[in-house]
Amino acid sequence: MSNQLIKFFNLTGLTWFVPIVKIAAGENPMLQARQLFLIMGVPIIAFVFFLGAWSFSASKVNTSLGTIPDPADVWHEAGGLVDEHYVEKQKQIDYYHRQEERVAKAKAEDPNAEIKVRPYNGKPTYLDQICTSLITVFTGFILATLVAVPLGLLCGMSPVINTAINPLIQIFKPVSPLAWLPIVTLVVSAAYVTTDDSWFEKSFITSAITVTFCSLWPTLINTAVGVASIDKDLVNVAKVLRLGWATQIRKIVIPSSLPYIFTGMRLSLGVGWMVLIAAEMLA
Amino acid sequence: MFAFTGHPSASAKQPPQTVSESGTVLLELSGVGKEYSEGNKDTQVLDNINLCIREGEFIAIVGFSGSGKTTLISAIAGLIQPDRGKILKNGKVITAPGPDRGVVFQNYSLMPWLTVYENVALAVDEIFKDWPADKRRVHAEKYVRMVSLGAARDKKPSELSGGMRQRVNVACALAANPDILLLDEPLSALDALTRGMLQDEILQIWEQEKKTVILITNDVDEAIYMADRVIPLNPGPNATLGPDFVVNIERPRNRTELNHNQTFKKCRADITQYLMNISMEKAGQTIL
Numbered sequence: 102m103s104n105q106l107i108k109f110f111n112l113t114g115l116t117w118f119v120p121i122v123k124i125a126a127g128e129n130p131m132l133q134a135r136q137l138f139l140i141m142g143v144p145i146i147a148f149v150f151f152l153g154a155w156s157f158s159a160s161k162v163n164t165s166l167g168t169i170p171d172p173a174d175v176w177h178e179a180g181g182l183v184d185e186h187y188v189e190k191q192k193q194i195d196y197y198h199r200q201e202e203r204v205a206k207a208k209a210e211d212p213n214a215e216i217k218v219r220p221y222n223g224k225p226t227y228l229d230q231i232c233t234s235l236i237t238v239f240t241g242f243i244l245a246t247l248v249a250v251p252l253g254l255l256c257g258m259s260p261v262i263n264t265a266i267n268p269l270i271q272i273f274k275p276v277s278p279l280a281w282l283p284i285v286t287l288v289v290s291a292a293y294v295t296t297d298d299s300w301f302e303k304s305f306i307t308s309a310i311t312v313t314f315c316s317l318w319p320t321l322i323n324t325a326v327g328v329a330s331i332d333k334d335l336v337n338v339a340k341v342l343r344l345g346w347a348t349q350i351r352k353i354v355i356p357s358s359l360p361y362i363f364t365g366m367r368l369s370l371g372v373g374w375m376v377l378i379a380a381e382m383l384a
Numbered sequence: 385m386f387a388f389t390g391h392p393s394a395s396a397k398q399p400p401q402t403v404s405e406s407g408t409v410l411l412e413l414s415g416v417g418k419e420y421s422e423g424n425k426d427t428q429v430l431d432n433i434n435l436c437i438r439e440g441e442f443i444a445i446v447g448f449s450g451s452g453k454t455t456l457i458s459a460i461a462g463l464i465q466p467d468r469g470k471i472l473k474n475g476k477v478i479t480a481p482g483p484d485r486g487v488v489f490q491n492y493s494l495m496p497w498l499t500v501y502e503n504v505a506l507a508v509d510e511i512f513k514d515w516p517a518d519k520r521r522v523h524a525e526k527y528v529r530m531v532s533l534g535a536a537r538d539k540k541p542s543e544l545s546g547g548m549r550q551r552v553n554v555a556c557a558l559a560a561n562p563d564i565l566l567l568d569e570p571l572s573a574l575d576a577l578t579r580g581m582l583q584d585e586i587l588q589i590w591e592q593e594k595k596t597v598i599l600i601t602n603d604v605d606e607a608i609y610m611a612d613r614v615i616p617l618n619p620g621p622n623a624t625l626g627p628d629f630v631v632n633i634e635r636p637r638n639r640t641e642l643n644h645n646q647t648f649k650k651c652r653a654d655i656t657q658y659l660m661n662i663s664m665e666k667a668g669q670t671i672l
Contacts, residue, residue: 334493337463340481342510342560352506356497 112363117141186226193221237305238377241312242370248313249320249369250362254354256321257328274318278376281314282307282383308380315376319368327361328354407438410596411460411564415469418455429455431622433469435615437564437598442590444599444607445625446655447617448663453600454490456617457568460598461487473563483511486557490569492549494541500552501537504528507556527559530589547578554586558593565590567599571606580639583610587636604655608648609637614655618662626662629655 103126110118120137124130152172159171170178200218207214225233256263289307331354339349355362416433419426429452437443447453458464460471462481471478473485481487494503505524512520528537531551541549550570557565567586571579587610590597601607607614608631616626633647642648 332493334489334491335495337461337481337487337489338493338495338556340463341461341485341487342483342507343481344510348510352498353495356495 112360114363114367182227186228189223189226192223196221196223233305234377234381237309237381238312238370238373240305241309241377242316242366242373244309244313245317245369245373246320246366249317249365250324253321253324253362253365254328254350254358256325257358258354263325263329270318270321273314274322276315278311278315278379279383281311282380285310285314304381308377311380312373312376316369316373319372320362320365323361323365323368324358327358327365330361331357407440409436410439410441410474411435411437411598412472412475413460413469414472416456416459416466416471417468418452418459418464418466428622430459430466431624433623433625435625437596439596440594441613442597442599442611444601444611444614445617446601446604446607446614446659447623448619448659449602451617451619452621452623453602453617454568456623457487457566457598457600460564461485461566483507483560484563485566486560486562486564487566488550488553488557488568488570490572492541492546492553494549494552494556496541499538499540500533500544500555501525501528503541503552504555504559507560511560524559527555530558530592531555531585545578546574547582550574550582551585554589558589558595562595564596564598567597569600569602572602579606584639586610591635604652604659608633608651608655609639609642614651616655616659616662619666626658629658 103122106122107119110116110122117137117140120133120140123136124133156171156173159169162169204216204218207216252266256266286307289303289310293303293306295303335353335357339353344352413433413435416430417428418430419428421427433456445453445456455464459466460478462478462485465479478485495506498506501524504527505520508520508524508527512523515523525537528534531554533548533551533555536544536548541552544552550573553570570586571582574582583606586597599607599610604614611631614629614631616629618624618626629651631647631651633642633645
């Protein structure tokens with residue numbers, strides 16, 4: 102069990118948790134604490150140094166247009182944004198409360214009265230927007246993975262398809278999200294008609310699809326490379342056993358290219374984040 | 385005690401060997417040649433290979449490294465196609481790899497993400513698809529135990545020693561119930577002690593299962609100890625098979641006694657002498 106957890110954390114890049122799992126499994130706590138310090142403490146110390154350098158250098162930059170905020174300012178402002186969020190949430194609760202009272206009152210006066218219930222339409226706060234961004238980026242990322250992994254498997258397994266698709270990959274990989282956006286907007290606006298009770302907003306779909314287009318390339322390329330570099334001996338074993346097509350993919354191709362696929366997915370997620378801001382700003 | 389079916393001094397081109405002893409011919413190679421081309425330069429790896437193997441035989445092919453041994457076994461396995469000549473199994477031309485020819489590769493070709501049992505089961509499940517799950521499980525477990533890995537059943541290959549990994553390979557190959565077992569230098573990466581143990585185990589399994597075995601090796605002692613017939617592969621390029629050296633030593637052979645056995649000594653001296661001579665000859669040719 103603990104072995105599998107460790108493998109999972111290593112594979113997903115969450116190496117911070119490995120020593121904790123090992124301590125829980127009863128391995129030498131001193132040794133693991135040292136390990137924990139190495140992979141967790143050292144980055145924290147480095148981060149503290151960075152904050153120090155930031156606040157020192159920020160106070161030195163003094164232009165006619167203003168100064169660069171130092172960490173303390175940023176912290177203060179972030180606190181303000183969080184407060185604002187709670188204030189806004191309280192307003193929303195109060196609004197629904199008042200509406201309920203009004204509805205109850207109207208019903209008491211006239212049971213057949215037609216009462217309109219309106220949703221609260223205050224402005225979304227920063228925390229709400231962060232949630233929206235997270236959902237958008239993950240939607241785009243999942244879509245990208247669903248497209249890129251099968252396509253990558255295909256490219257890796259067939260040299261013909263690989264040479265056919267490779268120029269397209271090279272052309273589309275560096276295309277900026279700002280270039281994708283008008284095309285995606287055009288298609289989404291025409292194809293997807295929103296009403297009051299539709300599931301997704303148009304801007305959400307547009308930015309998610311833009312994220313997909315920009316972030317699917319690392320996964321695609323890595324998967325193709327991973328599949329193409331499967332150990333020749335294992336391929337020979339599959340040939341000797343005359344493994345069927347599906348079995349070959351399931352039992353040999355996917356397990357042996359999994360590390361590459363995960364690396365590609367990690368890179369894709371990074372690209373997705375970078376692209377997201379541009380896409381959401383304009384969508 | 386000792387019979388030569390060819391003459392060590394014979395020229396490289398030999399007629400196909402005639403089958404005089406009993407037993408049906410299982411595998412027949414006639415005039416097999418294979419070349420690799422690089423640019424406009426062709427390298428002839430194998431040239432005019434003629435070989436006849438009867439059912440139940442244990443054949444060893446010895447040769448220097450780089451003499452084309454792996455190419456030969458890949459051709460028999462069907463992983464590569466010869467450029468010239470024919471390879472017939474039961475009278476049919478071999479065109480593709482198949483489970484009737486089990487291969488044990490030199491480097492332990494196991495799926496690193498599967499356990500010992502799962503590696504064997506992968507072969508069993510594919511080849512005996514129509515068996516019920518229970519029967520397949522029993523079959524796979526039988527072969528895991530046969531190579532004495534019952535205790536390591538649920539271990540991953542990375543947790544095993546080289547010898548154990550090679551045993552798993554043997555189990556995988558045998559579990560597919562092949563007609564011929566092709567062993568491509570299966571023991572050359574192992575230490576001497578493990579090597580000896582595995583030789584005995586393979587022999588034991590061979591006695592039990594009565595499979596035809598082709599063993600590729602660079603160790604003359606190993607070849608003589610294990611095989612009925614030892615055939616040297618003359619060093620490549622243009623590798624051809626040398627004459628047969630039939631090993632007439634009673635089975636089961638005893639390793640310690642063998643060192644004092646006159647037949648064994650003579651056999652070893654003859655084969656070594658032959659290989660040395662032919663390699664000198666080849667070296668002379670390349671200088672000229």
